[in-house]
Amino acid sequence: xxxxxxxxxxxxxxxxxxxxxxxxxxxxxxxxxxxxxxxxxxxxxxxxxxxxxxxxxxxxxxxxxxxxxxxxxxxxxxxxxxxxxxxxxxxxxxxxxxxxxxxxxxxxxxxxxxxxxxxxxxxxxxxxxxxxxxxxxxxxxxxxxxxxxxxxxxxxxxxxxxxxxxxxxxxxxxxxxxxxxxxxxxxxx
Amino acid sequence: xxxxxxxxxxxxxxxxxxxxxxxxxxxxxxxxxxxxxxxxxxxxxxxxxxxxxxxxxxxxxxxxxxxxxxxxxxxxxxxxxxxxxxxxxxxxxxxxxxxxxxxxxxxxxxxxxxxxxxxxxxxxxxxxxxxxxxxxxxxxxxxxxxxxxxxxxxxxxxxxxxxxxxxxxxxxxxxxxxxxxxxxxxxxx
DNA sequence: CTAAAAACTTACTTATTAGTAAGTAACTCT
DNA sequence: AGAGTTACTTACTAATAAGTAAGTTTTTAG
Numbered sequence: 001x002x003x004x005x006x007x008x009x010x011x012x013x014x015x016x017x018x019x020x021x022x023x024x025x026x027x028x029x030x031x032x033x034x035x036x037x038x039x040x041x042x043x044x045x046x047x048x049x050x051x052x053x054x055x056x057x058x059x060x061x062x063x064x065x066x067x068x069x070x071x072x073x074x075x076x077x078x079x080x081x082x083x084x085x086x087x088x089x090x091x092x093x094x095x096x097x098x099x100x101x102x103x104x105x106x107x108x109x110x111x112x113x114x115x116x117x118x119x120x121x122x123x124x125x126x127x128x129x130x131x132x133x134x135x136x137x138x139x140x141x142x143x144x145x146x147x148x149x150x151x152x153x154x155x156x157x158x159x160x161x162x163x164x165x166x167x168x169x170x171x172x173x174x175x176x177x178x179x180x181x182x183x184x185x186x187x188x189x
Numbered sequence: 190x191x192x193x194x195x196x197x198x199x200x201x202x203x204x205x206x207x208x209x210x211x212x213x214x215x216x217x218x219x220x221x222x223x224x225x226x227x228x229x230x231x232x233x234x235x236x237x238x239x240x241x242x243x244x245x246x247x248x249x250x251x252x253x254x255x256x257x258x259x260x261x262x263x264x265x266x267x268x269x270x271x272x273x274x275x276x277x278x279x280x281x282x283x284x285x286x287x288x289x290x291x292x293x294x295x296x297x298x299x300x301x302x303x304x305x306x307x308x309x310x311x312x313x314x315x316x317x318x319x320x321x322x323x324x325x326x327x328x329x330x331x332x333x334x335x336x337x338x339x340x341x342x343x344x345x346x347x348x349x350x351x352x353x354x355x356x357x358x359x360x361x362x363x364x365x366x367x368x369x370x371x372x373x374x375x376x377x378x
Numbered sequence: 379c380t381a382a383a384a385a386c387t388t389a390c391t392t393a394t395t396a397g398t399a400a401g402t403a404a405c406t407c408t
Numbered sequence: 409a410g411a412g413t414t415a416c417t418t419a420c421t422a423a424t425a426a427g428t429a430a431g432t433t434t435t436t437a438g
Contacts, residue, residue, distance in 0.1 A: 008385075024297045026215040029425060040387055045427065047385090100297065107356035108213045108289065108297035118360075125361050148375075153368045157350055160357060160369060164349035167296035171307075172314050179342045180349060186337075197415075218395060229417055234397065236415090 009047045011037050013061065016054050021099035025055065025109045052114055055106075059120050062102055063127065070131055080139025081188060084158070087132060088181060091162040095169045095177050103128075104163040129155050145188045158184055198236045200226050202250065205243050210288035214244065214298045241303055244295075248309050251291055252316065259320055269328025270377060273347070276321060277370060280351040284358045284366050292317075293352040318344050334377045347373055 015036050019028040030044045030051065048054040073083045094101055106113070106121060113121075132155040139145030147154045161180050169177035204225050208217040219233045219240065237243040262272045283290055295302070295310060302310075321344040328334030336343045350369050358366035 023301050024213070024215055026213055027298055027301045030427090031424075041426085042388080042428080043386055050426075098300070104353065104356065105297050107353075107360060108294050109216055110356075110359055111287070112212050112216045122360055125357070129361075149372050150368075153372050156354075156357070156365055156369050157372060160353035161346055161349045163356070164293065164296075164353035165345075167293065167299075167352070168314070168345070168349060170299055171296060171311055172318075176345055179339075180345050183338050183342050183346060219397090220394075230396090231398080231418080232416055239396075 008037070008039065008043065012044055012047055012054070013057060017058055017061075017102065018099070020055075020058065020102055020105050021094065022097075024105055026112060052117055055113070056117055056120060058102065059117070059124055063120075063124050066124075066128055066131065073131075073135070080135055080142065080144040081185070083135045084132070084139070084145075084188065085185070087135075087158075088162065088184065091166050092177075092181060095166045095174055098170050100166045100170070101163055104167055107163075129159060132159060139188075147188060197226070197228065197232065201233055201236055201243070202246060206247055206250075206291065207288070209244075209247065209291055209294050210283065211286075213294055215301060241306055244302070245306055245309060247291065248306070248313055252309075252313050255313075255317055255320065262320075262324070269324055269331065269333040270374070272324045273321070273328070273334075273377065274374070276324075276347075277351065277373065280355050281366075281370065284355045284363055287359050289355045289359070290352055293356055296352075318348060321348060328377075336377060 012033055015033050019032065030041055033044050034041045044054075048057060069086065073086060076083070078086070091101065103121070103125060110118065110121070129152070133151045136145060136147070136154050136158075137151040140147065140151065149157070161184055165177045165180040201222055204222050208221065219230055222233050223230045233243075237246060258275065262275060265272070267275070280290065292310070292314060299307065299310070318341070322340045325334060325336070325343050326340040329336065329340065338346070350373055354366045354369040
């Protein structure tokens, strides 16, 4: 068993994710990925038959990643506000690297995607919204969080604030994102 | 003086706007516009030297459009809530045509744009946010609107809810947008 | 050590992209 | 009516796009 210092397939995923978050899905090519990793065009095609396959793989990664977060939160002693903050932190991280979340990025290009990908994105969004919704519902039940709307609506409000917040931040600056972030936390108290 | 039934330049702008809002800025080409209008590629280049120039023209249109709205609101007898509703209505309209707002669309492709365009988008966003902020501030002062945050922050929250709301709606359905819309209105009471 | 499988590169193809130079038709102004 | 201007079309170019077939190197497993 040898130790592999670099795994090309994972590197492609890493760069692909970076490009989607930084430039947008329809603004980069396999050639760009190849150039970045100093491999050939065809090598990218070897690992991912086409761009859609790469995107699909990234979506699967994203889903797994959130499922992992769900498990961690379930087994944690964090209060509801702390759990919500874990979601918020992900967006704050994006903001720092002038990137937007994959969902927000893909949302702009949504009508250019094949049905198979659209369907999976839909599931991903349902999952994330469901997680936030459940966390909010529990927090409210325990008296840790306070809000007027239904948990679903509150989840929608929070996630749209965050998704568009990072989009806005790279145009008008991080101060606006920070204002949003602080307001979100305060609103739940 | 002849009556011109179609003005190619305006048709190009119309289709360009449609494509940006439906497919995204980096997902359509001049050839697509030409095909749609049954003119030649070069005719599009004649009116707009390059894609950036077309985008810039659309941004200018957008700015003018909002300035017009600003004038209309200033001279109107609408209460603050009614004015805010005028902003919301624009997004509701987009939602109905499976489209997203130009700003949201461009935000995804922001890092692929030349500095000149970036700067103008920045100004556009400042203008829109400023308008909403001012409306909110006046409404609060008159006791017509109620919210905790600063007018700027509240404007950020509303506009990000709307921008990402329409993005979300074409993936997860219009019901989610409607929930957001109603919550926004209710929150200000 | 060796065969097969995995991970590539080389060398293409076909389609699309943005863009332009040169020509033509139509309108408009005097 | 004729000259200039406007609004195009025709016919390209050069660059980039996705994708693939065939060959080569590297790794792994027996």
